[in-house]
Amino acid sequence: xxxxxxxxxxxxxxxxxxxxxxxxxxxxxxxxxxxxxxxxxxxxxxxxxxxxxxxxxxxxxxxxxxxxxxxxxxxxxxxxxxxxxxxxxxxxxxxxxxxxxxxxxxxxxxxx
Amino acid sequence: xxxxxxxxxxxxxxxxxxxxxxxxxxxxxxxxxxxxxxxxxxxxxxxxxxxxxxxxxxxxxxxxxxxxxxxxxxxxxxxxxxxxxxxxxxxxxxxxxxxxxxxxxxxxxxxxxxxx
Numbered sequence: 655x656x657x658x659x660x661x662x663x664x665x666x667x668x669x670x671x672x673x674x675x676x677x678x679x680x681x682x683x684x685x686x687x688x689x690x691x692x693x694x695x696x697x698x699x700x701x702x703x704x705x706x707x708x709x710x711x712x713x714x715x716x717x718x719x720x721x722x723x724x725x726x727x728x729x730x731x732x733x734x735x736x737x738x739x740x741x742x743x744x745x746x747x748x749x750x751x752x753x754x755x756x757x758x759x760x761x762x763x764x765x766x
Numbered sequence: 767x768x769x770x771x772x773x774x775x776x777x778x779x780x781x782x783x784x785x786x787x788x789x790x791x792x793x794x795x796x797x798x799x800x801x802x803x804x805x806x807x808x809x810x811x812x813x814x815x816x817x818x819x820x821x822x823x824x825x826x827x828x829x830x831x832x833x834x835x836x837x838x839x840x841x842x843x844x845x846x847x848x849x850x851x852x853x854x855x856x857x858x859x860x861x862x863x864x865x866x867x868x869x870x871x872x873x874x875x876x877x878x879x880x881x882x
Contacts, residue, residue, distance in 0.1 A: 686868065686869065688869075688870070695875075695876075696875055696876070697770075697857050697859070697873030697874055697875055697876050698809070698857075698871075698873050699873070700870045700871065700872070703868050703870065743809065745871075747869050752797045752814070752816070752861050752863055752869045752871075753799075753811065753814060753822065754799075754811070754869065754871060755811070756808060756809040757808070758808040759808065759809075
């Protein structure tokens with residue numbers, strides 16, 4: 655069956671360091687992989703999208719990689735700040751249809 | 767645009783009562799999604815619509831759940847009768863399809879449902 659796995663353990667990191675989150679999937683052939691941020695009491699907010707034929711995407715302090723051979727995406731927050739503390743969700747979709755399947759999310763806590 | 771609007775933000779009800787959750791998608795978006803989020807199961811897709819037509823309701827847990835989209839600017843998710851295990855946060859999201867669209871979903875703030 656299809657499965658998307660993110661580290662369920664919270665990631666505690668010191669301010670200024672790089673946070674690296676992992677999204678692994680099985681039995682999937684996604685056309686896109688997306689990352690969302692969710693703050694407590696709010697809905698997920700889109701951050702970045704990477705296509706299956708792209709290796710890396712950057713947006714400000716965020717970087718996403720996508721390895722379709724390993725079936726894995728890495729999400730990096732460089733020079734992390736306490737304001738980056740949130741839960742980060744990866745989501746996969748296919749070329750046909752607009753349905754997304756979300757991973758369980760990883761909570762990040764950046765300590766000053 | 768004000769974004770996706772959900773109401774109510776919080777709902778507390780007793781077991782057996784009918785609950786109706788409401789959603790107004792972003793104007794012009796042609797896809798609408800209903801999700802449920804719990805600590806145990808994460809964010810689960812319940813049902814989604816394209817141009818007001820239900821496309822996939824395989825995530826709807828049981829017949830007690832129903833969803834409608836009578837027009838492009840309004841959708842409801844109804845639970846009748848409600849049970850304590852339905853307690854969760856329910857999200858509505860919308861997206862835009864078409865050339866160049868990237869299937870980015872925009873979420874509402876959610877409705878926190880507590881069934882006592």
